[in-house]
Amino acid sequence: MNDKKTIYLDHAATTPLDPEVFEKMKPYFCELFGNADSPHGLGRKSMLAVDGARDTVARLIGAKPSEVYFTSGGTESDNWAILGGAYAKKREGKTRILISSIEHHAALSAAERLEKEGFIIDYIPVNEGGRVEPTAVKERLDDSVALVCVMAANNETGAIQPVREIAELVRNHGALFFTDCVQLAPYRKLDVQELGADLLSFSAHKFFGPKGVGVLYIRDGVKMEKLVGGGEQERGLRGGTLNVPSVVGLAAAYDLAVRGLDETEKKLASLKARFLNGIDALGGVAVNGDSENALPAVLNLRIEGVENTAFLFNMDLQGVAIAAGSACASASVKPSHVLLAMGLSESQAKTCVRISFGKDNTEAEIDEAAKIFVATVNRLRALN
Numbered sequence: 001m002n003d004k005k006t007i008y009l010d011h012a013a014t015t016p017l018d019p020e021v022f023e024k025m026k027p028y029f030c031e032l033f034g035n036a037d038s039p040h041g042l043g044r045k046s047m048l049a050v051d052g053a054r055d056t057v058a059r060l061i062g063a064k065p066s067e068v069y070f071t072s073g074g075t076e077s078d079n080w081a082i083l084g085g086a087y088a089k090k091r092e093g094k095t096r097i098l099i100s101s102i103e104h105h106a107a108l109s110a111a112e113r114l115e116k117e118g119f120i121i122d123y124i125p126v127n128e129g130g131r132v133e134p135t136a137v138k139e140r141l142d143d144s145v146a147l148v149c150v151m152a153a154n155n156e157t158g159a160i161q162p163v164r165e166i167a168e169l170v171r172n173h174g175a176l177f178f179t180d181c182v183q184l185a186p187y188r189k190l191d192v193q194e195l196g197a198d199l200l201s202f203s204a205h206k207f208f209g210p211k212g213v214g215v216l217y218i219r220d221g222v223k224m225e226k227l228v229g230g231g232e233q234e235r236g237l238r239g240g241t242l243n244v245p246s247v248v249g250l251a252a253a254y255d256l257a258v259r260g261l262d263e264t265e266k267k268l269a270s271l272k273a274r275f276l277n278g279i280d281a282l283g284g285v286a287v288n289g290d291s292e293n294a295l296p297a298v299l300n301l302r303i304e305g306v307e308n309t310a311f312l313f314n315m316d317l318q319g320v321a322i323a324a325g326s327a328c329a330s331a332s333v334k335p336s337h338v339l340l341a342m343g344l345s346e347s348q349a350k351t352c353v354r355i356s357f358g359k360d361n362t363e364a365e366i367d368e369a370a371k372i373f374v375a376t377v378n379r380l381r382a383l384n
Contacts, residue, residue, distance in 0.1 A: 004319045005319070006319050006320070006321050007319055007320045007321065007361075007365045007368060007369045008321045008358065008361075009320060009321060009322045009355045009356060009357060009358075009361070009369060010321050010322055010323050010354075010355075010356055011206075011297060011356040011357060011358035012155055012156075012158075012183060012206075012297065012298050012323070012354060012356035013323055013356070014205045014206070014211065015186075015205060015206060015207065015208045015209075015358060016208065016360075017208060017209065017210055017249070018208040018209070018253060018256060020252070020256065021208065021209055021210070021249050021252045021253045021256065022249070024248055024249065024252045025210065025245040025246070025248050025249040025252070026245075028046065028049060028244045028245040028248055029245050032045050032046060032049070032244075033046075034046045035241055035242075036049075036050050036233075036241075036242045036244055037231065037232075037233060037241070037242070046242075046244045049244055049247070049248050050070070050242055050244060050247050050248075051065070052248075052251070053070075053247045053248050053250065053251035053252075054068050054070070054247075054251075056251040056252075056254070056255055057215060057250070057251050057254060060189075060190070060254055060255065060258050061190045061191065061192050061200075061217065062190075062191045062192050062193050062194070063192050063217055064220060066220060066235070067192075067217055067218055067219060067220055068215060068217060069215065069216045069217075069218060069234050069235075069237065069238055070213065070214070070215060070234065070238075070242060070243075070247050070250070071201075071213070071214045071215065071216055071238065072212055072213065072214065072243070073203045073204075073205070073211070073212055073213060073214040074104070074106060074180070074182040074201055074202065074203035074206075074214050075106040076214065076216075076227070076228075077180075077201035077202075077203070077214045077215065077216040078104060078106040078107045078110060078180055078201055079106060079109070079110045079227060080216055080224075080227040080228075080238070081149075081178040081199040081200075081201060081216055082097070082099075082107060082110035082111060082114070082147065082149060082178060083110050083113065083114065083225070083227055084224040084225045084226065084227050085146070085147045085176045085178060085198075085199060085222070085224060086114050086119060086146050086147050087225040088222075088223040088224050088225050089146035089147060089175070089176060090119075090146065092146075093144075094143075094144055094145060094146035094174075094175070095118065095119050095120055095144065095146060096119070096120045096121075096122060096142075096144045096145045096146060097111055097114055097119055097120070097121050097122065097145070097146060097147050097148075097149070098122050098124055098137065098140050098141070098145055098147070098148040098149070098175075099111045099121065099122075099123060099124065099148075099149040099150075100123070100124045100126065100132050100149065100150045100151065100161075101123045101124060101125055101126060101337070101341040102126055102130060102132075102151070102154050102156075102157075102159075102337070102338045102341050102342075103149060103150075103151055103180065104151065104155055104180055104182070106180075107149055107151070107180060108337075111149070119146070120144075122140050124136050124137055124140065124150065125341065126159075126341050126342060127290075127342075128342055128343050129159060129289055129290030129293070129342070130154055130157045130159035130288070130289045130290060130338065130341075130342045131159050131160075131161060131162070131290050131293060132150050132161050132162070132166065133162075134162055134165045134166050134169060137150070137166050137169055137170070138169050141169060141170065141172075141173045141175070142173065143173055143174065145170075145173055145175040146175060146176065147175055147176040147177075147178060148166065148170045148175055148176070148177050148178070149178045149179075149180075150163060150166050150177075150179060151179060151180040151181075151182075151183070152179045152180065152181045152183070152184040152195070153181075153183040153184040153187075153188075153295050154183065154289075154338060155182070155183045155298075156298075156300055156336055156338045156339070156354055157288055157289030157290075157294070157298065157300045157338060157339075157342075157354075158183070158289060158294040158295035158297065158298025158299070158300070158356075159289045159290050159293060159294055160184070160188075160290075160293045160294060160295065161179075163179050163195050163196070163197070164194060164195055164196055167179075167195060167196030167197055168196060171196065176198045176199060176222065177196065177197050177198050177199070178197065178198065178199035178200070178201075179195060179197045179199075179200055179201075180200075180201050181195075181200050181201060181202045182201060182202050182203045182206055182214075183206065183295065183298070184202075184295070185202035185203075185206060185207060185254070185257070186206050186207040186257055186264075186297070187261070187264070187265060187268070187295050187296060187297060188261070189258055189261055190202070192217055192219070197217070197219070198218075198219045198222050199216065199217065199218055199219070199222065200216070200217040201214060201215065201216050201217070202214060202215055203215075204246065204249060204250035204253055204254070207253050207254060207256075207257040208253050208256070208257070208359075209246075209249050209250050209252070209253030209254065210245070210246045210249040210250065210253075212243065212246055213243055213246035213247060213249065213250045214250070215250070218237075224237060226238060226239070228240055260359070264359045265296050267359060268296035268297045268357050268358075268359070269296040271357045271361055271363070271366050272296060272297070272299055272357060274363060274366050274367070274370075275299065275355065275357075275366050275369065275370050276299070277370075278366065278367060278369075278370025278371065278373075278374070279370050279373055279374055281374070282373075282374050282377055282378075283304075284303065284304030284305060285301055285302065285303055285304070285377070286301070286302045286304075287299065287300065287301060287302075288300040288301065288302055288339060288342065288344070288352060289342075296357075297356050297357045297358070298354065298355075298356045299354070299355045299356070299357075300339075300352060300353070300354050300355075301352065301353055301354075301355065302344070302348060302351055302352045303351050303352070303353065303377055304351065305351070305380075305381045305384055306351055306377055306380045306381060307350055307351060307380075308324045308350055308351055308352060308353050309324070309350075310380060311353060311376060311377070311380060312324060312353065314376050314379075314380065315372065315373070315376055318372050318376065319372075320369050320372050320373070322353055322354065322355050322356075323353065323354045323356075324336070324352065324353055324354065335349035335350050336349050336352065339352055355369075
């Protein structure tokens with residue numbers, strides 16, 4: 001058995017729980033275990049913790065506490081935003097949905113469901129750098145549009161989208177604007193006023209918080225249909241007993257993330273540059289996406305002559321954890337829809353891998369990973 005520590009370079013998929021965050025969560029598992037909606041003392045203590053977490057998140061994103069809703073994660077938040085917003089707008093006679101072609105599968109799945117229910121879905125293209133051009137949104141907008149969905153940063157390429165410009169266009173047509181900030185939240189301070197979104201989502205496990213908990217911001221005044229029925233939790237819009245430990249953990253993790261943003265960004269940018277320098281001598285490797293408008297942590301590479309499934313397997317055997325793309329689609333043999341939307345062929349997309357760095361990675365790990373990367377590429381190419 002190989003006892004060598006794994007070099008983890010898949011932070012866009014998930015991150016380990018920060019020990020400081022876990023310490024803040026621990027009392028709510030066993031000691032303060034009350035249902036936050038119960039009227040007794042234990043219930044009230046749990047609700048106080050939830051209210052405190054809601055206040056923290058609201059302060060950090062520039063929102064009101066009444067605009068912050070806790071969910072089970074990014075997938076639920078995306079589905080609720082798209083389905084709940086579309087159903088509410090349908091009452092106004094609006095049945096068109098504009099959604100970028102590079103959205104997370106959670107968003108695309110919701111759009112496909114709406115299409116089966118009679119909504120008209122219009123997919124917004126991206127340029128070769130993986131970015132949505134505001135003009136591509138503008139030319140598709142009219143007063144029949146219910147909702148526009150453009151993620152803030154892509155989970156496969158790290159391409160940052162011109163969300164603010166798009167939001168301004170959408171506002172002029174009376175449609176709702178939703179942006180998935182799951183990948184942006186760990187690396188940029190979210191400001192709902194600056195972004196201009198009506199609906200915005202993010203998830204704790206991307207910034208060293210617990211899995212299974214997320215946020216949907218719903219701007220005051222926006223009408224929404226509920227996605228999860230049941231009790232009257234979350235002001236009657238989202239049923240289900242609140243996951244108090246995870247809600248506490250989300251707020252604690254996001255507070256830590258925001259406080260360390262400048263330092264984290266500098267370190268991640270340095271690690272990315274160091275890795276690229278380490279594989280520089282290797283020919284036939286290209287970076288996918290817009291390098292000027294990209295997250296510091298995410299690097300998507302096309303490796304000429306090497307099929308990505310074999311490459312990932314060999315890297316894993318040598319203790320380096322990377323991915324081909326979204327973890328939510330890892331069981332699929334289909335090429336990445338994001339890379340195809342950027343103009344890559346199916347055969348090219350099957351040679352691409354995603355490397356995503358984290359604040360706990362060391363320079364020594366990056367040097368070792370680059371060395372293993374180069375040796376693995378050369379070995380697999382020699383077999384062809």
